[in-house]
Amino acid sequence: MSTSNHHYDVVIAGARCAGAATAMLLARQGVRVLLLDRSRPGTDTLSTHALMRGAVLQLHRWGLLPRVIAAGTPVIRSTTFHLPGAVSTVEIKPKGGVDGLYAPRRTVLDAILVDGARSAGADVRFGASVTGLRRDRTGRVTGIIGRAGAARLTVSADLVVGADGRRSAVARLAGARAAHVAPASSGVIYRYFRDDATTGYHWHYTPGSAGGVIPTNGGLACVFAATSAERLRRELDGGAEAGLRRILASAAPGLAERLDQHDAAGPPRVFPGLAGYLRDAAGPGWALVGDAGYFKDPITAHGITDALRDAEILARVVASRGPGAVSRYQAERDELSLRLFRVAGRIAAFDWTADQIGEHLLELKDAMAEEMAAMTRDHWGVSRGRPGPSRRLELASA
Numbered sequence: 502m503s504t505s506n507h508h509y510d511v512v513i514a515g516a517r518c519a520g521a522a523t524a525m526l527l528a529r530q531g532v533r534v535l536l537l538d539r540s541r542p543g544t545d546t547l548s549t550h551a552l553m554r555g556a557v558l559q560l561h562r563w564g565l566l567p568r569v570i571a572a573g574t575p576v577i578r579s580t581t582f583h584l585p586g587a588v589s590t591v592e593i594k595p596k597g598g599v600d601g602l603y604a605p606r607r608t609v610l611d612a613i614l615v616d617g618a619r620s621a622g623a624d625v626r627f628g629a630s631v632t633g634l635r636r637d638r639t640g641r642v643t644g645i646i647g648r649a650g651a652a653r654l655t656v657s658a659d660l661v662v663g664a665d666g667r668r669s670a671v672a673r674l675a676g677a678r679a680a681h682v683a684p685a686s687s688g689v690i691y692r693y694f695r696d697d698a699t700t701g702y703h704w705h706y707t708p709g710s711a712g713g714v715i716p717t718n719g720g721l722a723c724v725f726a727a728t729s730a731e732r733l734r735r736e737l738d739g740g741a742e743a744g745l746r747r748i749l750a751s752a753a754p755g756l757a758e759r760l761d762q763h764d765a766a767g768p769p770r771v772f773p774g775l776a777g778y779l780r781d782a783a784g785p786g787w788a789l790v791g792d793a794g795y796f797k798d799p800i801t802a803h804g805i806t807d808a809l810r811d812a813e814i815l816a817r818v819v820a821s822r823g824p825g826a827v828s829r830y831q832a833e834r835d836e837l838s839l840r841l842f843r844v845a846g847r848i849a850a851f852d853w854t855a856d857q858i859g860e861h862l863l864e865l866k867d868a869m870a871e872e873m874a875a876m877t878r879d880h881w882g883v884s885r886g887r888p889g890p891s892r893r894l895e896l897a898s899a
């Protein structure tokens with residue numbers, strides 16, 4: 502299929518959790534969507550993948566949770582917090598059709614969302630990069646320029662969505678500004694181990710470091726160690742595996758010892774750190790979802806949850822259209838993000854005492870509860886109404 506000179510209602514760059522979810526929700530309402538990704542389908546990405554309740558709720562509402570479960574993703578029925586001198590387990594109570602949490606591998610989750618987009622009628626192309634934005638005389642974005650192999654793509658669209666992750670080309674080309682930047686960043690090393698005995702999420706915190714276990718598909722558990730980005734650089738001197746063991750030995754000594762009883766599956770992966778940011782969410786003819794617009798430190802394991810959340814907000818706003826759509830998306834995203842963003846930055850600084858981390862975690866819990874309360878309000882979901890085909894999507898101005 503050649504997409505040169507085609508017109509779509511919406512073109513989306515990036516086909517993982519943010520982009521594929523947005524494409525699916527828009528296509529389900531009859532919006533003509535082109536979803537592009539420069540990578541190959543079904544690939545992994547640098548990310549652990551613990552879903553919080555909001556993400557599981559969204560997958561349930563979208564009818565995709567049965568597929569996540571059918572892929573052999575183990576149910577998580579508890580989260581245990583290991584703090585210096587205190588261990589506390591929170592049971593995950595069934596609520597709103599969600600019987601527990603899940604941590605599907607990205608090869609599983611992203612593929613299910615892409616299938617959902619395709620089944621809803623979105624055109625999906627992998628191996629296709631967005632390299633430029635088209636604009637009209639007023640500066641409004643009117644489409645994309647890109648490449649698919651040797652072929653040049655030029656596609657016009659009423660709305661271009663950047664769901665192209667932390668190094669978002671769409672954010673850069675659109676000139677999105679970062680209104681908030683986190684003062685500190687964590688660094689993370691993680692690795693998969695054969696372990697189908699661990700049930701539940703386990704989060705360990707000790708001053709200067711953290712670690713955890715996330716049970717996932719294929720009888721594997723993802724074990725991670727986190728510390729400040731500065732310390733991580735030093736710990737990597739002896740290699741990633743030695744760094745993982747050393748950080749875990751301080752954050753979670755029992756867990757570090759238990760690793761010897763489990764075979765590793767695949768090499769350790771390293772996230773060197775990146776300061777969180779909250780960028781402009783949208784402007785004339787363009788919008789950002791997921792990490793392209795909002796990246797908070799991975800120490801809160803909340804990025805996928807928020808990417809699915811913002812996909813829903815953007816799809817709802819696009820469907821409702823009319824003046825003010827941009828500012829409604831921006832305002833709603835920021836209102837739900839700022840508290841989480843700030844506490845993520847405080848935890849990522851790794852300068853807290855044993856008492857302070859308890860307070861930060863309580864703040865995180867409250868911020869998550871606030872987000873869930875918003876996501877369970879009546880107006881939350883995308884309405885099922887199909888927009889009329891002749892009306893231009895108007896996510897243009899406030």
Ligand SMILES: Cc1cc2nc3c(=O)[nH]c(=O)nc-3n(C[C@H](O)[C@H](O)[C@H](O)COP(=O)(O)OP(=O)(O)OC[C@H]3O[C@@H](n4cnc5c(N)ncnc54)[C@H](O)[C@@H]3O)c2cc1C
Nearest residue numbers: 515518519539548549550551631665666791792802804805
């Ligand atoms: C170490 C680490 C651990 C994490 N752990 C968790 C966790 O446990 N739980 C959680 O919820 N979140 C976690 N996160 C955060 C989570 O990974 C992100 O929030 C999430 O991946 C954001 O999804 P996205 O779809 O916005 O972007 P991405 O997943 O980054 O996808 C962007 C896509 O855009 C494509 N793309 C890029 N540029 C272009 C272009 N120019 N043209 C076309 N396509 C393009 C890429 O190929 C890619 O497929 C973690 C992050 C890190 C780094």
